[in-house]
Structures are given as C-alpha cells and as structure tokens.
Amino acid sequence: MGLFDRFSKRKEESTTTEDLPPPQCPHTALVPRWDQLDDMGKEDLVSHYYCEGCSSTFTREEGERIMRELKNNLPMN
Numbered sequence: 001m002g003l004f005d006r007f008s009k010r011k012e013e014s015t016t017t018e019d020l021p022p023p024q025c026p027h028t029a030l031v032p033r034w035d036q037l038d039d040m041g042k043e044d045l046v047s048h049y050y051c052e053g054c055s056s057t058f059t060r061e062e063g064e065r066i067m068r069e070l071k072n073n074l075p076m077n
C-alpha cells in the first residue's frame, strides 16, 4: 500500500506542472446592452458591452475599441 501511495503522489505532482493560467479572452463575443429599452438598437446609446465568452462588461468606449481592434486583426479577403 505504501508503494502505491508514493506512485499516486508522484502522479499528482506531475499534473501540477500543467496547471497553466487560463488563456486570455479575445472578447470576440461582445454584445451591446442598453439600460433603457427605448434605446435598444441605437449604437450611439449603448449603455455597455457584455462579453459572452468571459462574462466581462465594458463601457461603450472600451467595447467599441475592442471591436475595432478585432476588425483590424481580421485577415483581408
């Protein structure tokens, strides 16, 4: 039993090296959110942006900047 314990412990130690930090979300799933229902659909009245990938929220300025950068990074067709 003692030998088996040592094997299982060693296995645990080897897996910890694979404990990498989560990859940074590219925020490709940003959706606009409006506080006022009457403003829905009006891009210049967006209250904030919500990322469905990581559940982060961004101000309108931040969301627009992120989406602009994403567009710039798209390969040209």
Ligand SMILES: [Zn+2]
Pocket: 025, 026, 027, 028, 051, 052, 053, 054, 055, 056
């Ligand atoms: Zn995200």
